Amino acid sequence: MLTIDRTAVIDWYERNRARSRSIFDLIDPAAYYSRPIALRNPIVFYEGHLPAFSIISLLRRGLGRPPVDQRLEDLFARGIDPDSVDSAIPRSGAQTTWPSRDGVLMFADRADAAVVEALKGAEFQPDALEELERARPAMERAQALYTALEHEAMHQETLLYMWHRLPYDQKHKPAGVTYDLGDLSWLPSSGGKRTIRIPAGIATLGADRARVTFGWDNEFDEQQVQVAGFEIDIHNVTNAEFMEFVNAGGYAEKLLWSEADWEWLAQERLQHPNFWRRRGSEWLWRGMFEDIPLPPSWPVYVSQAEASAYARWKGRRLPTEAEYHRAAFGTPSGAERQFPWGDAPPDTSRGNFDFQSWEPVPAGSRPAGASAWGVHDLVGNGWE
Numbered sequence: 604m605l606t607i608d609r610t611a612v613i614d615w616y617e618r619n620r621a622r623s624r625s626i627f628d629l630i631d632p633a634a635y636y637s638r639p640i641a642l643r644n645p646i647v648f649y650e651g652h653l654p655a656f657s658i659i660s661l662l663r664r665g666l667g668r669p670p671v672d673q674r675l676e677d678l679f680a681r682g683i684d685p686d687s688v689d690s691a692i693p694r695s696g697a698q699t700t701w702p703s704r705d706g707v708l709m710f711a712d713r714a715d716a717a718v719v720e721a722l723k724g725a726e727f728q729p730d731a732l733e734e735l736e737r738a739r740p741a742m743e744r745a746q747a748l749y750t751a752l753e754h755e756a757m758h759q760e761t762l763l764y765m766w767h768r769l770p771y772d773q774k775h776k777p778a779g780v781t782y783d784l785g786d787l788s789w790l791p792s793s794g795g796k797r798t799i800r801i802p803a804g805i806a807t808l809g810a811d812r813a814r815v816t817f818g819w820d821n822e823f824d825e826q827q828v829q830v831a832g833f834e835i836d837i838h839n840v841t842n843a844e845f846m847e848f849v850n851a852g853g854y855a856e857k858l859l860w861s862e863a864d865w866e867w868l869a870q871e872r873l874q875h876p877n878f879w880r881r882r883g884s885e886w887l888w889r890g891m892f893e894d895i896p897l898p899p900s901w902p903v904y905v906s907q908a909e910a911s912a913y914a915r916w917k918g919r920r921l922p923t924e925a926e927y928h929r930a931a932f933g934t935p936s937g938a939e940r941q942f943p944w945g946d947a948p949p950d951t952s953r954g955n956f957d958f959q960s961w962e963p964v965p966a967g968s969r970p971a972g973a974s975a976w977g978v979h980d981l982v983g984n985g986w987e
């Protein structure tokens with residue numbers, strides 16, 4: 604039977620909103636209408652899009668309430684990309700007149716008040732929920748509510764990779780930003796075991812709609828995959844390790860790249876990872892707020908094309924999705940876990956996630972988060 608914890612969902616909504624606000628507050632007003640990634644909308648769009656989406660998904664479709672501001676909800680209702688095709692809605696383009704930030708924030712305040720008021724007043728008793736599900740298809744298993752909540756969290760991640768592309772002078776570095784550089788002499792290759800053999804077994808991919816509170820449609824249905832035995836590194840590839848590939852001329856060795864990847868490389872004129880920068884003979888890490896000397900023990904951030912070329916250079920290959928699942932969530936007994944470390948909720952000892960840091964932390968530096976096989980950093984510490 605469906606139940607909704609009213610206090611928990613209101614807290615969740617308010618936590619989302621406070622976090623989104625702090626993300627947009629990082630941006631200098633001069634950059635508010637800029638488009639740091641050509642495929643994405645300008646920044647102003649997203650600050651309006653988050654509350655507009657909650658209004659449309661939860662209040663209008665889910666609970667049958669009227670719009671808060673029809674014009675702004677239409678303006679901000681478009682998909683994540685300006686090219687999203689939606690015949691009912693005009694596309695955003697250079698011609699769009701966007702509101703001032705104050706205008707967006709005023710709309711957001713009204714939207715938030717309406718959402719919280721609706722959540723406080725909605726009938727969340729099991730009988731009432733059943734009736735609501737029958738009357739409003741969008742409220743089946745309360746999906747209109749969970750879609751709004753998950754949508755905002757998902758955007759927070761995509762916003763941060765847009766922010767990352769902005770010039771430093773268009774962002775405010777918050778007080779107290781520090782970097783976990785670890786022990787600078789530590790490298791995965793310097794200590795003992797590097798790979799582990801994982802025996803053949805079952806990996807469960809996707810999810811069963813009846814057993815999870817929420818999932819995006821690409822996550823359904825659940826399927827079990829038989830995975831053959833394989834060997835996997837226990838640590839992420841670090842900047843220092845990837846440097847060996849760069850220094851060995853990996854970006855110029857056509858045989859290491861697929862045809863399409865090689866073309867992409869030429870087009871983008873890449874000679875090293877996008878998160879690296881070169882100053883004279885020194886390599887730098889392109890951080891969220893400033894360049895810092897390239898931390899050797901952080902995981903290297905690269906595209907799938909670069910990771911594949913690196914693996915080929917090493918005489919290895921990338922894991923499949925099923926192998927990833929087996930390494931992360933499988934166990935020697937055959938049971939599968941919710942998280943690599945077990946079923947306990949995530950915390951700071953187990954990984955670099957949940958906005959603890961603007962940057963990576965050294966590979967393998969959160970051993971309490973290792974999987975049953977002893978593989979580190981399978982969630983967090985990257986843009987997986």
Ligand SMILES: [Fe+2]
Nearest residue numbers: 656682683754
């Ligand atoms: Fe969206």
